[in-house]
Amino acid sequence: MERIRTSLSIARDPWGSFEQVHPVLLSDLKRVTQTFGLVQYEQCLASCQYALDYVWEKLNTGHWKDISDQWRQIYYSVSYYKSVCLYELHHPPLKCIKTCDMGILMGVKPLKWDLCLKELASTLHKLHESTELVKDIPAAKIPRLELISPSKDKSIQRVSCPSLESFRKQWLSIGQPVIITDCMHHWPALDKWSLAYFQTVAGLRTVPVEIGSRYTDDDWSQQLLTISQFIQQYIVKHQAEGAPARRGYLAQHQLFDQIPELRDDIIVPEYCCLGESPDPDINAWFGPEGTVSPLHQDPKDNLLCQVKGRKLVKLCPPDMADCLYVNEGMLANTSQVDVESIDLQKFPLAAKVSFTESVLHPGEMLFIPAKYWHHVRSLDLSFSVSFWWS
Ligand SMILES: O=C(O)CCC(=O)C(=O)O
Structure with missing residues (x-):
């Protein structure tokens, strides 16, 4: 000082x-x-x-x-x-x-x-x-895979650590999604990250937390909380007392910019160097089981890297926009269709859309091409890091 x-x-x-x-x-x-x-x-x-x-x-x-x-x-x-x-x-x-x-x-x-x-x-x-700091945090609950309803959707292709050239040729250049396995074992985060670790390194740091089931809901809001408060109110309490009416999600936040100590725990995937800009936008997505990012698209290519917990991802191609009843105004990148329970009376054209779907596991990264529609639900306490690049 x-x-x-x-x-x-x-x-x-x-x-x-x-x-x-x-x-x-x-x-x-x-x-x-x-x-x-x-x-x-x-x-x-x-x-x-x-x-x-x-x-x-x-x-x-x-x-x-x-x-x-x-x-x-x-x-x-x-x-x-x-x-x-x-x-x-x-x-x-x-x-x-x-x-x-x-x-x-x-x-x-x-x-x-x-x-x-x-x-x-x-x-x-x-x-x-x-x-x-409060260090006494119970371990995450046992995975609840049985809660996922069986789906008829096709699964997303998986590939083990492709070379840069093959990634560029087979997926990047044609805008085809793929789950890349075996490419994150050298990330310190995989072993280090736990609730106790976040409390120790960053418990008193203030972050923006999304409150509500999904950002398209009317009662959705944002709150500034310390990481310890977020963990206590929206994760520990959730595990002890069951899911609250409104979930908290530390979503799409440039946490690694704000707290450089955490930046040392992650590694920019080499595939990002295939873009033109040297620095990808890196965002953190940290929340309890049951967070939902409704079907939306982003302007950049994305590698969504899963560190803790699992996420169920549904995808459909950019040219499906006409069947997705896209919102107007601020949410113009988001569909009105709830893909987990499609209301065909309200959104009849959505019947034409076929989704691919897979569970993303820790240590796997999902390539979401620019403009590809994606819907994401966390199945466990989850931490992911996204790299948007162009
Ligand atoms: O993991 C999520 O909840 C959403 C991730 C996402 O939309 C993104 O990385 O663009």
Whole structure:
């Protein structure tokens, strides 16, 4: 923490590039740095809060994609000062770490700013993990394969670790899905990941959790929870008391960007290098048994890698769109048809669609070509990592 304190004190005029903001905000920002330099943490904290409240309004007005980076950069920088002040003033570690995570999730690092909120969050977490974490987590329940109804759908092809060239020729270039086996044994995550491990490495970190059975439902929402809260409320409780009315799913979140310690446990599949862009988008999908991602398509090629638990996947080709009653507006990539119980009166054309279906097991990766329709249900407590690339 000493290094962090010193670097903040000597950061000269970090607000130089924000001269265009409202004079009231600018004077708050200047007070943040002045009071921090004078070790007046209470005053600094108050100025941080004024500035963050002001910027919060800006971040929550209009569409997210239209928000100027300037607001996100200020949010990031002030969150950094606020976390250090909270720490110096002996506030609970959870509050300091949550401030970092809010800065990471809502903010963006200014270009000339060399202090990193991710590092600060990791440092704070390491300092406090032993005192704050609940370690007593029961093991996952026995697999419940018997609950899957037998299906007449054809299964997805499986292949053992094809060469790059054969993958490109036989599946990638023609947009054909395939389950690749025997290619993930070198992932540290396969042995390391457990509920206790997540609590130890990241229990106090705040993440966005989807609440509700599926994102197409009216009562679906999102909540910010720490990983420990998520595990307790939506996994441990679920196992102890049976499925809750509304499931929690840590879905499509760039967790490995937020918490680099976890990034070391996974390995980008070599097949991703067949795309043009060097860095795939990596997302985490972590949840209890029974999470459902309704039938939808994504614009990029995808390798969905299964680390823990199993998932039942149903697929159908892009050219079936006319029979899938696709939503309009925000959900324009998602079908209205519930493929687990198709209402043929409402959606008669869906009778024409033939699905392929398979259970994805730990250590297997499913190649989902760009635009291919996919529906995913977790059969156990599950952790998957997706790599979208193009
Ligand atoms: O695993 C899931 O629930 C959905 C995964 C998915 O839709 C994706 O990787 O694009």
